[in-house]
Amino acid sequence: MKVFVPKDSAAVSVGADEVAELLARAGAQVVRTGSRGMLWLEPLVEVETDAGRVGYGPVAPEDVDGLVAAGMLDGTAPGLGLVEDLPWMRAQQRLTFVRVGVVDPADPADHERHGGLDGLRAALGMDPADVVTAVTDSGLRGRGGAGFPTGVKWKTVADAESELKFVCCNADEGDSGTFADRMLMEGDPFTLLTGMTIAAYAVGASEGYVYVRSEYPDAVAALRTAIVAARGQGWLGESVLGSGFAFDVHVRVGAGAYICGEETSMLESLEGKRGTVRPKPPIPALEGLFGHPTVVNNVLSLASVPTILADGAEAYAALGVGRSRGTQVFQLGGNIARGGVLETAFGISLGELVETFGGGTLSGRPVRAVQVGGPLGAYLPVEQFDLPMDYEAFAASGAMVGHGGIVVFDDTVDMSSMARFAMEFCAEESCGRCTPCRIGAVRGVETIDRIRAGEDREANLVLLEDLCELMTDGSLCAMGGLTPLPVRSAITHFGEDFR
Amino acid sequence: MSIEAPPGPVDEVVSRAVEAHRGSRGALLPILHAVQEELGHVPPSVVPVLAGRLNLSTAEVHGVVTFYRDFRTTPPGRVTVRVCRAEACRAVGGEALMEHAAASLGVTRGGTTPDGAVTLDEVFCLGNCALGPAVQVGDRLHGRVTPARLDALIGQGR
Ligand SMILES: Cc1cc2nc3c(=O)[nH]c(=O)nc-3n(C[C@H](O)[C@H](O)[C@H](O)COP(=O)(O)O)c2cc1C
Ligand code: SF4
Ligand code: FES
Numbered sequence: 001m002k003v004f005v006p007k008d009s010a011a012v013s014v015g016a017d018e019v020a021e022l023l024a025r026a027g028a029q030v031v032r033t034g035s036r037g038m039l040w041l042e043p044l045v046e047v048e049t050d051a052g053r054v055g056y057g058p059v060a061p062e063d064v065d066g067l068v069a070a071g072m073l074d075g076t077a078p079g080l081g082l083v084e085d086l087p088w089m090r091a092q093q094r095l096t097f098v099r100v101g102v103v104d105p106a107d108p109a110d111h112e113r114h115g116g117l118d119g120l121r122a123a124l125g126m127d128p129a130d131v132v133t134a135v136t137d138s139g140l141r142g143r144g145g146a147g148f149p150t151g152v153k154w155k156t157v158a159d160a161e162s163e164l165k166f167v168c169c170n171a172d173e174g175d176s177g178t179f180a181d182r183m184l185m186e187g188d189p190f191t192l193l194t195g196m197t198i199a200a201y202a203v204g205a206s207e208g209y210v211y212v213r214s215e216y217p218d219a220v221a222a223l224r225t226a227i228v229a230a231r232g233q234g235w236l237g238e239s240v241l242g243s244g245f246a247f248d249v250h251v252r253v254g255a256g257a258y259i260c261g262e263e264t265s266m267l268e269s270l271e272g273k274r275g276t277v278r279p280k281p282p283i284p285a286l287e288g289l290f291g292h293p294t295v296v297n298n299v300l301s302l303a304s305v306p307t308i309l310a311d312g313a314e315a316y317a318a319l320g321v322g323r324s325r326g327t328q329v330f331q332l333g334g335n336i337a338r339g340g341v342l343e344t345a346f347g348i349s350l351g352e353l354v355e356t357f358g359g360g361t362l363s364g365r366p367v368r369a370v371q372v373g374g375p376l377g378a379y380l381p382v383e384q385f386d387l388p389m390d391y392e393a394f395a396a397s398g399a400m401v402g403h404g405g406i407v408v409f410d411d412t413v414d415m416s417s418m419a420r421f422a423m424e425f426c427a428e429e430s431c432g433r434c435t436p437c438r439i440g441a442v443r444g445v446e447t448i449d450r451i452r453a454g455e456d457r458e459a460n461l462v463l464l465e466d467l468c469e470l471m472t473d474g475s476l477c478a479m480g481g482l483t484p485l486p487v488r489s490a491i492t493h494f495g496e497d498f499r
Numbered sequence: 500m501s502i503e504a505p506p507g508p509v510d511e512v513v514s515r516a517v518e519a520h521r522g523s524r525g526a527l528l529p530i531l532h533a534v535q536e537e538l539g540h541v542p543p544s545v546v547p548v549l550a551g552r553l554n555l556s557t558a559e560v561h562g563v564v565t566f567y568r569d570f571r572t573t574p575p576g577r578v579t580v581r582v583c584r585a586e587a588c589r590a591v592g593g594e595a596l597m598e599h600a601a602a603s604l605g606v607t608r609g610g611t612t613p614d615g616a617v618t619l620d621e622v623f624c625l626g627n628c629a630l631g632p633a634v635q636v637g638d639r640l641h642g643r644v645t646p647a648r649l650d651a652l653i654g655q656g657r
Contacts, residue, residue, distance in 0.1 A: 010627050039629040069542075176585030179582060179626040214532075214569050215625050217638045224633065255528060256568030258623060272527030273559075274566040290524065324581035334590035339629025362591065371586055405589045423591065425623065 001073050003028045003054065003340035004046040006101065006350055008035035009218040010179070016043040018061040026068045026121060034184050034187015036059050036101030038088055046083055054081035062065075073363025078158050088342065088357060093319060095307040096300060097343045100187035105222055108229045110497070112191040119306030120235070123198045124243045130250025131202040132158055135305060137313035137387045140406050143260075144170055144298030145373070145478075147324075147391045150305075151357065153295060156285040157203040160293035165205035167295045168288070169302055171212040171219070172254055172261035175374025178404030179300035180329040181340050183221035185212070186305075190235070191250055194303035197240055200247045208249040209289070211266050214256055216320050223251050256377075258429040263296040265431060271400040276431045277477045298403070302330055321347035321499065324390045324401075332358045334371075334407035351385025354408055365410040369494065371418075375425050376482035378489035379415065398489065402480075415494035419487045420448040428484040437480025440471045458481035461498065512537050513548045527553065527563055531570055540571040576611040576618035578656035580649075581635040584621045587628035596632045597621065599646040604653070616657045 005020040006012075023045065024030045038044060044057035045067075054075035056067060070077035080086060091457050101108040111117070135152025157165060168423050169192065173181040186193060196208045212220050227249055229237040238246050252270055254260050260269045264278035288294025304326065308316045316326045324346035330353055332339045337359035354360070354370060361367055369379045372390075379385070387393055396402045409418075423444035427481035428438045447464045451457055468484035475481040491498055513587045516533035530549065535541050541564055550560045564570045597608070604612055611612035611618045619654055627633035630642030636652050644652070 009640045010630055010642060013627050013630060013633065013640040030552055142568070162542065174527075174624060176624040177587045177628045178624075182626040215622060215635070218640075250523070252528065253508035253532060255532070255570060256622075257566065269528060270525060333587035334628065334631070336629065341621070377587060405628070407590060409590045415588065418589070421586070423511075425585075429623070432520050461534070 001028050002048040003073065004031050004033045004048070005264050006035040006042060006044065007032035007105075008042075008183060009216075010039050010183070011035050011042040011044070012218075014042050014058070015061055019043045019045065019064060020060050022061055022064040023068075026064065026073070028073055029277065031104050032103055033103060034100045034342075035183060036083065036089065037097065037183065038338070039340035040338045041080070044083075047072060049075035052082045052084055055083040055086070079326045084380040091346050091357070092342050093327050094343045095311075095316070096191075096304045096329060096343065097184065098186075098307070100184060103188060105187055105189055106229065108190060108226050108235070109187070110234045115304065115310065116188075116190055116194065116306070117235070117241075119309035120194045120198055120241065122309045124241060124245065128158065128204065129204050131198060131309065131330065134309060134313045135202070138308045138316040139320070140301065140304055140308060140316070141324070141325070141391065142298055143300035143304070143328070143403060144263075145175075145400070147401070150301050151298060153285055154199065154203050155298070156283070157293045157295050158206070160286055162293050164207070165203055165293045166289045166295075167200045167203070167205045168267065168301055169196055169208065169210040169211050170261060170263060170266055170296055171216075171299045172258075173213060173216070173260040173264060173299070173403070175376075175405055176259045176331040177371065177407035178374060178403045179333070182216050182219050182333050182406065183341055184303050185216070185297055188232060189223050190435050191303045191306055192223070192299055193230050195224060196303040197236065197247050198305050199281070199297065199302060199367075201240075201245055203293070203295055205295065206246055206248075206494065208247060209252055209270055210272055211252050211254060211260070211361060213254040213260075220251060220253055221252075227251065235310070240304070258425075259431045259479055262479065265477075267294070274431075276433050277479075279476060281415050300403075316488075318490075319345035321345075321388060322391070322392055328389060328401070328404050330357075330389070331405045332467055334406070335361045335363055335410045336408045337362050344470055347388050348388055349385060350380070350387045350389065350406070353389070353406060354385065358406075358408065361408060361410040363410045363412075366413065367408055367417075368411040369409045369415060370415055371407045371409075371486065372405070373400040374405055374423060376478060376485055377402050377405075377486050378383070379418065379493060381493045398485070400485070414489040415497040416448060416452050417496075419450070419490040420445060422483055422486040422490075423448060426479060430479060434474065434476045434480060436471045436474035436480060437476075437483075440467050440480065441483060443467055444471075444483075448487075457499065464491075508545050509538070509542060510548060513545055513552065516551045517549070519554060519590050527555070527560070528567075529570065531564065535570060540574045543572055557607060578616065578637055578653075579618045579620055580653060580656070581620045581622040581625070581634040583623070583625050583627075584651075585624040585628075587624070588631035588633055591631045592631040596634070596644060596649060600649055600653075603646075617653060
């Protein structure tokens with residue numbers, strides 16, 4: 001009578017806590033896990049049976065009594081069947097997310113039982129330089145947005161001479177439409193800690209920080225619990241797994257600034273300062289936190305490392321297309337029938353993600369636009385649904401994969417309002433360092449307002465284009481530099497909304 | 500409720516927060532979070548005290564407090580409601596929900612009801628983009644929030 005109920009904050013946001021409590025009261029042994037990522041089925045209750053875990057969902061609190069009476073607790077009540085056999089699950093290649101939704105994120109023994117330490121053990125048995133080589137050979141590229149090869153970054157830090165080096169995990173995840181970092185931290189935090197430890201071993205770092213946005217209190221709590229447990233197990237501390245290698249991790253909480261996801265701004269914030277962007281060079285790999293060589297990687301980049309070390313670089317590199325190797329964790333959000341997180345090899349088309357996995361819109365109306373890669377990503381029309389998810393293919397189409405978030409809009413969307421919002425967001429979140437971004441975005445909002453009001457449309461569209469060019473060319477970082485991407489793509493593909 | 504906390508308690512709170520983070524590097528943000536956790540906000544009188552303790556200039560500490568949206572210099576309502584205004588929630592009616600919240604509470608974004616019960620804030624993404632519109636009440640996340648449900652949540656929080 002063991003049942004699994006997600007404690008993931010998205011599941012809790014639609015009643016998972018109440019369901020868990022009612023099931024416990026009905027006599028079930030309730031284990032709280034992360035979410036499998038099928039968020040439209042949350043709260044998704046899974047019941048352990050001899051054949052595997054049988055799913056029920058979405059289960060509202062008021063459904064619990066009836067389901068229990070019908071035999072849910074031994075898996076005989078009619079439901080979704082075996083969770084692993086659901087089409088959404090079977091169509092995936094879950095490597096980074098393999099334990100998310102399966103294990104109890106607070107239980108180190110559960111993590112180890114599910115193979116969670118294999119990668120770390122393998123790494124500690126290798127020469128640090130060989131760990132760097134393995135990550136390079138896997139083809140892993142940064143999942144935070146820019147897609148920089150992770151192994152190359154690590155090599156720079158490894159080769160730098162310094163008494164003190166750091167590993168900083170970027171868990172600021174400010175992009176709208178992205179929540180995979182959160183789900184991994186809440187659902188399998190040990191994998192992130194293990195990935196950071198492998199990075200630290202590879203480059204010779206002794207101290208790690210996870211910078212988590214304050215909007216994620218549950219992820220912060222899950223990480224803190226995991227860190228205490230990992231220290232207790234000897235997975236962190238003076239001698240990681242008895243190897244003599246010392247490494248510890250600390251959690252730092254952001255304070256509501258999107259720009260602190262930019263790596264140098266994050267470092268400033270970690271140092272206790274305003275989150276203004278630093279000019280590069282120097283690159284953080286050489287002069288990062290407090291001036292010391294620092295690995296800065298996204299949550300998903302680091303959490304992909306254990307599986308690479310456990311199963312080998314070749315296995316990871318065998319997946320994907322072109323220079324986009326391995327798997328990407330995609331997030332489907334917005335107006336989508338089946339929203340959530342799924343992991344599959346690069347190369348899947350945008351349309352397959354939105355239609356096959358996502359089932360089209362939630363409203364049942366036609367899809368009109370999707371934004372890929374967060375607030376700085378392009379808006380794409382359905383005509384581009386055959387685009388493969390691949391860094392280079394997206395760049396060639398004037399778009400970006402970014403952190404893998406896909407936000408769907410139906411045909412009621414007014415794209416000029418979305419373009420306006422892109423500028424408003426930039427104005428709101430600019431760190432203020434450069435004028436094209438700080439002032440340009442404010443002018444951008446005003447100009448789009450005039451276009452929307454029908455004032456001198458043609459002249460104002462030209463002005464807007466000039467502003468976009470100025471921001472693209474004259475901004476220090478991608479905040480100001482890429483805000484024109486959603487604006488211009490909205491005008492290009494949905495020009496009728498600006499007439 | 501007075502806007503300015505009396506100096507005695509402020510001093511103690513700051514001391515506790517600084518003490519709790521002794522030995523951690525660049526700890527100004529965690530310290531400010533700790534102060535805000537206890538006082539509900541970061542009163543301006545904290546700035547010089549903190550600057551003194553940490554060997555920073557008043558301007559530096561003030562700069563940090565004002566840079567980050569989370570740190571408030573005035574007390575919030577007893578419960579803070581954050582409505583997501585980012586893209587994924589806009590795709591499913593987030594803006595209408597924000598307008599409803601503002602109208603039904605009779606406040607503008609960032610405002611607090613006159614009885615001090617509720618502060619209404621905007622937020623850009625809560626990581627619940629597949630189950631929008633998303634709202635955070637206190638630390639608790641809610642998904643698929645309709646105007647009626649928001650009214651109920653605010654009612655419970657009051
Ligand atoms: C405005 C802005 C916001 C960013 N936000 C994030 C973020 O929330 N998380 C993240 O991992 N990277 C973010 N990045 C990218 C980081 O600067 C950096 O490239 C990344 O953390 C490096 O890690 P990776 O190589 O593992 O991707 C952002 C960049 C910019 C310009
Ligand atoms: S582009 Fe904007 S956010 Fe980036 S450094 Fe310049 S002002 Fe700051
Ligand atoms: S956009 Fe609203 S929760 Fe992400």
